[in-house]
Amino acid sequence: MADHPNVELVRRGYAAFGSGDMDTLRELIAADVVWHSGGHNPLSGDFEGLDATLGLFARFFEVTGGDMSQELHAVLADDEHAVVLLKQHLGRPDGRSYDGNDVHVFHIADGKVTEFWAYSEDEAASDAALA
Amino acid sequence: MADHPNAEAARTAIEAFAKGDVATMAASIADDATWHVPGSNRFSGDFKGGAAVLGRFQQMGEAGLHTSIDEIHDVVGGDDHVVALVKLTITAGDVSASAGAVWVMHVKDGMLHDFWGMNDNQAEIDRVIG
Numbered sequence: 295m296a297d298h299p300n301v302e303l304v305r306r307g308y309a310a311f312g313s314g315d316m317d318t319l320r321e322l323i324a325a326d327v328v329w330h331s332g333g334h335n336p337l338s339g340d341f342e343g344l345d346a347t348l349g350l351f352a353r354f355f356e357v358t359g360g361d362m363s364q365e366l367h368a369v370l371a372d373d374e375h376a377v378v379l380l381k382q383h384l385g386r387p388d389g390r391s392y393d394g395n396d397v398h399v400f401h402i403a404d405g406k407v408t409e410f411w412a413y414s415e416d417e418a419a420s421d422a423a424l425a
Numbered sequence: 426m427a428d429h430p431n432a433e434a435a436r437t438a439i440e441a442f443a444k445g446d447v448a449t450m451a452a453s454i455a456d457d458a459t460w461h462v463p464g465s466n467r468f469s470g471d472f473k474g475g476a477a478v479l480g481r482f483q484q485m486g487e488a489g490l491h492t493s494i495d496e497i498h499d500v501v502g503g504d505d506h507v508v509a510l511v512k513l514t515i516t517a518g519d520v521s522a523s524a525g526a527v528w529v530m531h532v533k534d535g536m537l538h539d540f541w542g543m544n545d546n547q548a549e550i551d552r553v554i555g
Contacts, residue, residue, distance in 0.1 A: 332545065370503040372428065377501050377508040379529060397527045397543055399510060413527045413543040415463070 300371035300402050304378060307407070308364055314355075316348060323347060324406040332412035335424035347410075354384075357424065361385030367395075376400040382414075384423050392423035431532040432502025438537055439509055439528075443494035447479070454478055455536040464547050466554035478540075490554060491516045495523065507532045515553050522549040 303322060310318035329341040331350060337357070341350045354362060365381040378398040385391045394416050401409035414420045428436075434453065441449035460472040460481065468485055472478050485492070498510040509528040514521050524546035531538040544550055 368503060368506045370429075370501045370506055370508055372432070372499065372501050375499050375501050375510065377510075377527075379506065379508075395541075397508065397529060399508075399527065411525070411545070413545065415541065415543060417547060 297369075298371035298373075298376075300373070300376045300400075301369045303402065303405065304369055304371070304376040304400055304407075305366070308366060308378070311351065312364070319348065319351070320344065322405075322407060324403070324408045327407055328409045330409070330411045332414060333417050333421045333424065335421040337424055338421075357386065358384050359387045361387075361391075371402075374401065374403075376402055382420075384420070386423060390423045392420045394419060396420075428500070429502030429504075429507075430535075431504070431507050432500045434532055434535040435502065435507040435509060435530055435537065436497070436500045439494070439497055439500065439511070442482075442492075443497070447482075450482075451475070451479055453535075453537055455533075455538045458537060459539050461539070461541045463542050463544060464551045464554075466551040468554055469551075489517055502532070505531060505533075515550055517553050517555070520553050522546060522553040524550055 306318065307322045323344050325344050327344055327347055329347040329350060331338050331341060337353055341347045363383045367379040367381060370377045380396055380398065382396040383393050394414055397413040399411040400407050438450060438453035454475045456475045458475050458478050460478045462469050468481060472481050493514045494511055495514055496512040498512065500507060500509045507530045511526050511528065513526055514523040524544040527543045529541040
């Protein structure tokens, strides 16, 4: 089967995130988005609105010093959701790091991301790297 | 767009699990299936082979643990993977824990092979299961 259009949408989003292309992220994420950042660490929680969400992205860049990458393993989508299976890498300037399998779930409406949830295969390890 | 055929196969298995229809579940899980179950409770870990996977479900029942599927929010499929977004509650006697769960499955020819589960409330689920 051909890829669902929502597959292309989230792939563009990861490319934009990886290159710090905030204009494209602003185009792809709804103004009233709700971003559920998983885990129990200082970057966890619910971020409401595009500005708060882009602010969270900036915090991730800040705490990792830019040592952060996502290798997409699979991107699945239907009319409402896109699901991304990925290898997440987060490094900290003090030497801590997290490398694990994560799942990102996007709710998509009218070509924009309206809600996001993140799951980690090893939440404790991710929390330890971000504490 | 219509659901991917792999999503339909996975949905059939999940609906069977929700209803306790063991025969349909057994017919959906491949002999070489491996179930990667998250957390740090007595039913966590890797269960290899269809018999071990079904045996785990049976042992949980015998231990007085009941898993109810509160909502199958969506089942999203591709050519190799299916991801189900579900809400579930695990009950042991008079204690219970609810979680949003993501189930990642390898599906081939209508059969479930590998399974990975992730819960957004793992610590509490571990506490209820023990």
